[in-house]
Amino acid sequence: MEAPQNTKRTKASEPTLKRLPRYLHYLQKAQDKGILTISAPVIGKELQCDPTQVVKDLATTGVKGRPRIGYNIHELIQTIESFLGYNRANEAFLVGAGNLGMAMMSYPDFQRFGLKIVAAFDTNRDKIGRSRSGINILHMNKFQDLARRLQVRIAVLTVPHTVAQEVTDLLVASGIEAIWNLTPSQLQVPEHVIVQNTSMYANVTLLLKKLQEKDESESVQ
Amino acid sequence: MEAPQNTKRTKASEPTLKRLPRYLHYLQKAQDKGILTISAPVIGKELQCDPTQVVKDLATTGVKGRPRIGYNIHELIQTIESFLGYNRANEAFLVGAGNLGMAMMSYPDFQRFGLKIVAAFDTNRDKIGRSRSGINILHMNKFQDLARRLQVRIAVLTVPHTVAQEVTDLLVASGIEAIWNLTPSQLQVPEHVIVQNTSMYANVTLLLKKLQEKDESESVQ
DNA sequence: ATCTAATAAAGAAAAAAATCTTTATATATT
DNA sequence: AATATATAAAGATTTTTTTCTTTATTAGAT
Ligand SMILES: NC(=O)c1ccc[n+]([C@@H]2O[C@H](COP(=O)([O-])OP(=O)(O)OC[C@H]3O[C@@H](n4cnc5c(N)ncnc54)[C@H](O)[C@@H]3O)[C@@H](O)[C@H]2O)c1
Ligand SMILES: NC(=O)c1ccc[n+]([C@@H]2O[C@H](COP(=O)([O-])OP(=O)(O)OC[C@H]3O[C@@H](n4cnc5c(N)ncnc54)[C@H](O)[C@@H]3O)[C@@H](O)[C@H]2O)c1
Numbered sequence: 219m220e221a222p223q224n225t226k227r228t229k230a231s232e233p234t235l236k237r238l239p240r241y242l243h244y245l246q247k248a249q250d251k252g253i254l255t256i257s258a259p260v261i262g263k264e265l266q267c268d269p270t271q272v273v274k275d276l277a278t279t280g281v282k283g284r285p286r287i288g289y290n291i292h293e294l295i296q297t298i299e300s301f302l303g304y305n306r307a308n309e310a311f312l313v314g315a316g317n318l319g320m321a322m323m324s325y326p327d328f329q330r331f332g333l334k335i336v337a338a339f340d341t342n343r344d345k346i347g348r349s350r351s352g353i354n355i356l357h358m359n360k361f362q363d364l365a366r367r368l369q370v371r372i373a374v375l376t377v378p379h380t381v382a383q384e385v386t387d388l389l390v391a392s393g394i395e396a397i398w399n400l401t402p403s404q405l406q407v408p409e410h411v412i413v414q415n416t417s418m419y420a421n422v423t424l425l426l427k428k429l430q431e432k433d434e435s436e437s438v439q
Numbered sequence: 440m441e442a443p444q445n446t447k448r449t450k451a452s453e454p455t456l457k458r459l460p461r462y463l464h465y466l467q468k469a470q471d472k473g474i475l476t477i478s479a480p481v482i483g484k485e486l487q488c489d490p491t492q493v494v495k496d497l498a499t500t501g502v503k504g505r506p507r508i509g510y511n512i513h514e515l516i517q518t519i520e521s522f523l524g525y526n527r528a529n530e531a532f533l534v535g536a537g538n539l540g541m542a543m544m545s546y547p548d549f550q551r552f553g554l555k556i557v558a559a560f561d562t563n564r565d566k567i568g569r570s571r572s573g574i575n576i577l578h579m580n581k582f583q584d585l586a587r588r589l590q591v592r593i594a595v596l597t598v599p600h601t602v603a604q605e606v607t608d609l610l611v612a613s614g615i616e617a618i619w620n621l622t623p624s625q626l627q628v629p630e631h632v633i634v635q636n637t638s639m640y641a642n643v644t645l646l647l648k649k650l651q652e653k654d655e656s657e658s659v660q
Numbered sequence: 661a662t663c664t665a666a667t668a669a670a671g672a673a674a675a676a677a678a679t680c681t682t683t684a685t686a687t688a689t690t
Numbered sequence: 691a692a693t694a695t696a697t698a699a700a701g702a703t704t705t706t707t708t709t710c711t712t713t714a715t716t717a718g719a720t
Contacts, residue, residue, distance in 0.1 A: 243623050507715080
């Protein structure tokens with residue numbers, strides 16, 4: 219692959235990338251209601267965020283809007299989905315079919331966002347051989363062989379944090395290039411491997427801290 | 440803002456607040472190994488982040504370190520925990536005892552981070568009356584009364600996104616002040632209610648996009 | 661005791677992101 | 691057709707966050 223028709227390697231910022239799925243979710247609901255065009259100010263008002271921010275975010279996807287009209291909602295959704303790669307169905311292996319892992323296997327919507335969990339792996343004999351939502355749970359010792367043969371590049375990590383690093387080492391050795399890390403561990407990986415941390419703790423912390431700050435500011439007044 | 444008297448309202452930034460739990464997790468592991476003092480450069484190297492950033496983050500909690508020595512690890516952990524309010528055991532209700540909700544109920548570690556789920560609520564008859572990890576699942580129609588009587592201020596929201604807003608309205612009407620929103624919906628709430636969104640989608644998106652960008656940059660060379 | 665090296669702490673600079681401002685354009689209204 | 695207006699788009703400004711520098715302090719070495 220070469221020569222992108224539009225060498226505009228937009229390189230969207232992280233904050234923008236995080237906001238786009240939210241817009242998309244809202245836009246899909248709006249489209250279901252039969253809306254054909256939508257403007258940035260409307261999106262901003264509905265999602266309680268700055269309208270110029272919305273314009274800027276949408277602009278990074280390359281979509282064009284028309285003054286006084288807004289954006290064609292169908293075109294907008296298509297453009298965002300394509301920009302984010304949601305139409306690619308990236309295949310992933312889930313590792314650690316425990317409480318959280320099983321919940322994620324049961325969740326059909328990830329596929330709509332471009333992630334398809336095609337198999338799960340565990341070391342617990344009780345889990346192996348079972349399946350959930352059509353996804354089979356296999357023994358961990360099959361991981362390396364299957365990852366290579368099926369050329370799976372993405373792993374979803376939901377093992378106990380105590381084994382997170384050793385499992386990660388195996389994933390990397392198996393050619394995994396991107397890890398979605400749901401454990402609280404800070405994984406050590408080679409340069410070329412991408413890690414996306416989803417820290418529940420960070421979110422709990424932020425919530426509790428905001429509440430605490432609210433209390434303090436009220437008690438001061 | 441005005442008059443910053445001795446009010447040490449440090450007002451830590453969001454990025455700082457998100458990094459602190461990670462430091463804490465690492466520090467606890469280090470303490471378990473018998474380490475007594477630790478320096479910012481060591482933490483930074485281990486967690487692959489900038490050492491001066493670590494110093495700045497730790498400084499916001501008010502802890503003091505000593506040149507050439509570093510921080511007393513016990514004091515450091517205590518200070519961070521107290522700063523983040525982890526020793527408060529904030530009580531919360533979980534709403535929507537489905538796949539994700541059940542997983543969260545089974546997860547004992549939240550309590551270590553200051554969040555204690557004391558009851559769960561659902562509308563599904565099959566769920567009601569059951570319990571998980573000692574947390575009872577009650578009917579949603581008991582929510583309002585219990586929230587008021589027990590003075591629970593925090594709700595964890597894990598219902599289907601289709602009902603997220605209507606459930607939220609009930610939570611707010613019941614006096615809930617902070618909502619940890621695990622659904623993809625953008626909740627509409629009054630000014631005084633705090634919402635913390637944990638969007639799995641945003642994280643998937645970021646991961647897939649990074650992988651995509653890596654592919655593109657490689658194909659360009 | 662004195663010197664050296666490591667490191668916390670404070671401050672400055674740079675980078676990134678969000679917000680605000682201006683401009684241009686297309687549509688609806690008159 | 692002319693005008694007013696909403697809004698996308700581009701640019702400027704401000705704010706926030708990160709990174710870089712400098713300074714001061716302290717343990718350990720000489
Ligand atoms: N449950 C939650 O709500 C929640 C929330 C936030 C974070 N997490 C994190 O997610 C991870 C999983 O949590 P959980 O509650 O699902 O735990 P869990 O114990 O229910 O599940 C872990 C699974 O991993 C499997 N496993 C253990 N060692 C393995 C190995 N070497 N290789 C492959 N599989 C292995 C276990 O058999 C088990 O099925 C933990 O790191 C936890 O910190 C969970
Ligand atoms: N499962 C996952 O891994 C995952 C990942 C990301 C986001 N989410 C989000 O989390 C939410 C829950 O997902 P899930 O997979 O657990 O779904 P689920 O269907 O398994 O669970 C939803 C639960 O909410 C209950 N419920 C429905 N209406 C209710 C009401 N009005 N009041 C109280 N309870 C009600 C249902 O009975 C059910 O038990 C969804 O919004 C989903 O988008 C889930």
